[in-house]
Amino acid sequence: MAGLHPSPGHPSSTSSNTSSNPRFTPVSYGSEEENPEAGPAKSPILPLRLETNFKDHQDVGDPLDINEDAYGESEELEGKLPNVGSALRFTPEEESEVVKRFDRRLVPFLALLYLLSFLDRSNIGNAKIAGLKDDLQLSSSQYEWLLTAFYITYILFEWMTLMYRVVPPHMYISLCVCGWGLVASFQCLATSFEGLVILRALLGITEAAFGPGVPFYLSLFYQRHELAFRNGLFISAAPLATSFASSLAYLIVRFSSDGPISPWRTLFLVEGFPSVIVAVFAWFLIPDSPGKAAFLTRRQRMVAQQRLEVSTVDYQQSRGSQFKWREILKIASDPKAYLAAFMFFSCNVAFSSMPVFLPTILQDMGYSSLHAQALSAPPYLFAFVVVLITAYASDRSRSRSPYLIGHALISSLSYLTIALTGHFHSHLPPWLHTLIRYLCVYPAIAGFFSAITIVITWSMDNRVEKEGKGASIAILNIIGQCGPLLGTRLYPESDGPWYVRGMATCSVFMVVVAVLAVILRVMLQRLNRAAAETTYTIVEQGGPADEGEERDELMGGGRRNDLEHSTGEKTLVYII
Known part of the structure; x- marks a missing residue:
């Protein structure tokens, strides 16, 4: 199990009847006499017992299959499996190298995929002030329905998170990426509200199949005290994507105003089609499990599996007929899962509204469309840095709630300041209330992005089984993704240019996040x-x-x- 290590001087038991879970009692194909118990570990070498008959378990793949003679103590260990009864030993340096390779090859690529998905989801806010609303003659209510349609299907298809346990991830993720890339690109062809709302609904289906399940997928490669930073790297792609979308929208609007097609159509095409190309790379670069990571050596694959104490037989059973429905039922009746889900719901009220409305809010502050696109980017770059720092500190301290509570309260205070400034704007000079509202956007956005990172990680920290982690993520998203149904309707044109009601609502919900975090902590x-x-x-x-x-x-x-x-x-x- 991730995060679990043998105690010093206390050897693990080798008796086959001491546990029903292969992760606690390694599998042996021989008798106890044929498999003598290994001695205690000698620091800094960590002993791990390893199943060696992989002929019936193909999940590990050819690189880990044994088709060679057992080696002696003096033979090279690289890429070979030990003899029956022997123990695989690996150093902290080897483990560290495996983690670094996952950090360099797996997490950044997943972050890139999430960046592309969030880019295609949120760029409608930039398209709105780039001519979309005028060309399709959209009312304020119709624009809100474009945002809501995405989240309706996103919620209805949250169950697809469990597909990571059924379909090989490299195939599943690639199909998802290709799907949303095509749908996002087809938005440039929309000629009516009805056609665009259908495309937004399809986009919700394809993205629901990918993003919510990635934190669970990462838990198959990292120990739980390592997850917050890696989830932070993944989720921080969202503010980075929004910043990139704003910067790219600025360039598109500036240089395509006199082009053959409208700037908003160019925006959808330029930001959507790259996902189709990247999907091809995803097919070859995404590993199905630690034992199938092509960028690891054969020995490193063994170390990657054993450091998580997940034997190949356990992984094969979990993916096959031994799907543990009992774990799903247990999570479904656990109040802690629902506390996390309602925290996620509250975070999503702000998370879903600000990225798609900020360009409009800035334009209503008095900035031109072009300048509003440019000024939308810096707050998200700031949030990107804050999310990474928060996630790193949370992993180092192995603590979640203090960071979650702190960021939720800071975000709430920032939203409240924006609301109060708008309410009392008549008592302030225009330059001052504009400056206050814009500066408060920075901690508001950084706060809810950081809070979401911690909530997602915390919801999986305290789950053992893969099915339990998958179920907790499914509950988190099914309830939590209802937040955008409210968030996408917080800033109607009738409330502009101050949007006091929407800002105050986000402030209240971020306080709710802090309160629920305190309850869960207790x-x-x-x-x-x-x-x-x-x-x-x-x-x-x-x-x-x-x-x-x-x-x-x-x-x-x-x-x-x-x-x-x-x-x-x-x-x-x-x-x-």
Whole structure:
């Protein structure tokens, strides 16, 4: 399990009847006499027992299949599997190199894909002031329906997150990317409101199939205390995409005003079609699992699998007939999953509204269409940096709630300042209330982007099974993505140019995020204290803590690893 390491001086058990979960009891094809127990680890080398008969388990792929003689102790380990009964040992340096390769080859490419998807989703805000509204003669209500249509289908198809467990990811992701690239490009052909609203609905389907499941997909490659920063790298592509969209829109509007087609049509085509090209690369670059990562050596693939303590037989069963529906039902009845989902809902009220309305809001501040496009970019660049810093700090401290609460409150205060400034604008000189409102956009946007990063990561931190993580992400998105149904209707033209009601509403919902985070933090702290008391009580009585049973309610890798060292058990705690 991610984030779980053997205690010093405490060897892992090799008995096959001590656990029903292959991640806790490695699989052996021989008897106990044929597979003697390995000795304790000697720092800094970490011992991991490895299943070696892969003939019936094809998930690992040809690079890890054994078609060669077992090697002796003096033979080169690179790319080979140990003999039956032996133990694979890897150094912290080897593990670090595997993580670095995932950081360099996997995460940036996924971030690029999300950048393209968010670009195609949010560029309608730039297209609006680039001539879309006038050419198609859209009313304010019709424009809001264009935004809402995307999120209606996005919500209805959130269940497709679970398809990551059914279809090989390299195929599934490639088809999603190609799908939204085509639909986004076809928007340039729209000649009516009805045609464009259908395309926006189709775009919601294709993007729902991809984005919400990526944090779950990343959890198959990283330990849980590593996830926040990687999710931050992925999600930070959203503000980067919005900034890029604004900058690109500025160039398109400036240089295509006298072109053969309208600037907004050029915008949809230029920003949509690259996804179709990138989909081809996705087919070859996206690995289905750590054991099939082409950019790793064969030994590194083994290290990547074993560091997560997921054997190939476990992965194969999970993807095949052994789909654990019990885990999905457990998550469906867990109140913690719904607290995270309603936090996500509240964040999404702001997340869905600001990117598509900011160009209009800036234009209503008195800026020209061209300048409004340009001024939309800097706040998102600022948010991009803040998200990365927040995610990195959260992983380093192995803490989520303090960063989430802090950013939610800062964002709420910024929205409130914008609302109050608009309400009392008559008491301020024009240059001052314009400056205040524009500057407050920076912390408002950085706050909700950072909060969303932490919420998504926190929702998976405390789940053991892959099905549980997938179910938690599905619940998070099914409920959370209802937020945009409200967010896309917060800034009607009738409320301009001050939009006091919309700003105040976002402020309230960001306070709700902070309150729910406090409640979830208190719940997890109580569960951790109860787990600690139970463990210490068992130790004082001289008995093992639930020996042979999977502790799937106590999630591991938190800041209280002292329990593991004190009891010799793999005791797991919630990250708070």
